[in-house]
Amino acid sequence: MESFLARDRKTGETLGRVCAVINRLHNEFHQDRVGFFGFFESVNNTDVARALFDRAGDHLAARGFDVMRGPMNFSVNDEIGMLIEGFETPPVVMMTHNPPYYNDLVGACGFVKAKDLIAYELHQGHINDRILETGAKLLARHKLRIRPIEKKNFWQEVEYICDVYNNAWSANWGFVPMTKAELKTLAQTLRLIYDPRLVFFAESENGVPVGFSLALPDIHVLFKRMNGTLFPTGLFKLLAGLRKIHRARVILMGVNPDFRGRGVDLAFYYLTYKLGTEAGYNWGEFSWILEDNRMMNDAALGMGAKPYKKWRIWEKPI
Numbered sequence: 001m002e003s004f005l006a007r008d009r010k011t012g013e014t015l016g017r018v019c020a021v022i023n024r025l026h027n028e029f030h031q032d033r034v035g036f037f038g039f040f041e042s043v044n045n046t047d048v049a050r051a052l053f054d055r056a057g058d059h060l061a062a063r064g065f066d067v068m069r070g071p072m073n074f075s076v077n078d079e080i081g082m083l084i085e086g087f088e089t090p091p092v093v094m095m096t097h098n099p100p101y102y103n104d105l106v107g108a109c110g111f112v113k114a115k116d117l118i119a120y121e122l123h124q125g126h127i128n129d130r131i132l133e134t135g136a137k138l139l140a141r142h143k144l145r146i147r148p149i150e151k152k153n154f155w156q157e158v159e160y161i162c163d164v165y166n167n168a169w170s171a172n173w174g175f176v177p178m179t180k181a182e183l184k185t186l187a188q189t190l191r192l193i194y195d196p197r198l199v200f201f202a203e204s205e206n207g208v209p210v211g212f213s214l215a216l217p218d219i220h221v222l223f224k225r226m227n228g229t230l231f232p233t234g235l236f237k238l239l240a241g242l243r244k245i246h247r248a249r250v251i252l253m254g255v256n257p258d259f260r261g262r263g264v265d266l267a268f269y270y271l272t273y274k275l276g277t278e279a280g281y282n283w284g285e286f287s288w289i290l291e292d293n294r295m296m297n298d299a300a301l302g303m304g305a306k307p308y309k310k311w312r313i314w315e316k317p318i
Contacts, residue, residue, distance in 0.1 A: 016042030035060030037070035069315040081311025111314035119287035120305035135266020149199040168254030211255035213268035218247035
């Protein structure tokens with residue numbers, strides 16, 4: 001990764017930034033020459049944005065890449081996308097937020113749409129019970145079991161998530177295999193904030209995990225009280241406030257291809273909703289979902305969720 005800053009020549013004021021990101025795992029998996037940009041910030045000035053993207057593009061082109069895509073901070077397994085709809089709503093944990101003019105800047109710099117990502121919201125009391133009842137019946141028919149996360153075996157559970165994730169998501173657009181080291185680093189952070197009542201595994205008859213669902217409390221609601229800082233007292237405010245959060249985001253869900261169509265996803269929705277509301281959560285976001293992932297979009301709509309935000313991945317030849 002190479003980082004670039006734009007500064008005002010006279011005042012020295014920082015006007016913007018961007019990173020050129022090389023993801024070899026992506027290139028090996030997709031056999032392409034796509035490079036990425038990420039961590040883009042800019043004042044509302046096309047010349048500043050163009051200078052940043054030109055430097056990032058030149059850096060990637062000099063290393064053999066022919067397309068620049070983003071924002072990816074760093075990969076599809078991290079925070080990605082540029083918000084294009086839903087600016088009036090607050091950001092949710094581990095999702096990006098940006099001013100509306102960012103999209104005008106990237107468009108003026110020659111970027112075009114690569115893919116859109118959708119977020120759905122669901123309020124307490126708005127769920128379609130009939131869909132969830134169908135999931136319970138399918139589970140019983142196929143002899144599958146849903147269980148909560150076992151905290152005493154936390155790192156073994158992380159291994160299960162990695163295996164299922166790489167199997168379940170491998171056909172998705174932009175997929176990059178998640179390494180166990182990468183997931184372990186993420187899990188070390190999430191272990192501080194996750195709610196075990198919102199994490200589930202699906203197992204086959206012989207006890208092998210074939211699916212998982214992970215929702216997180218929306219800790220962004222606490223950041224305002226912390227003024228965006230963890231130290232010296234912000235971390236204590238965060239940990240003390242976790243049980244008072246009433247919003248959650250389903251950030252990951254995966255079912256092995258051989259076990260799809262057996263009600264596992266519907267059971268995950270049901271348990272997340274049922275146990276989440278019992279724990280005091282009254283609002284949830286499902287994100288992100290690829291715009292052309294018909295199965296997941298239909299499932300979200302079928303359970304009563306409504307689309308309310310959209311992000312875009314942009315790209316341009318270099």
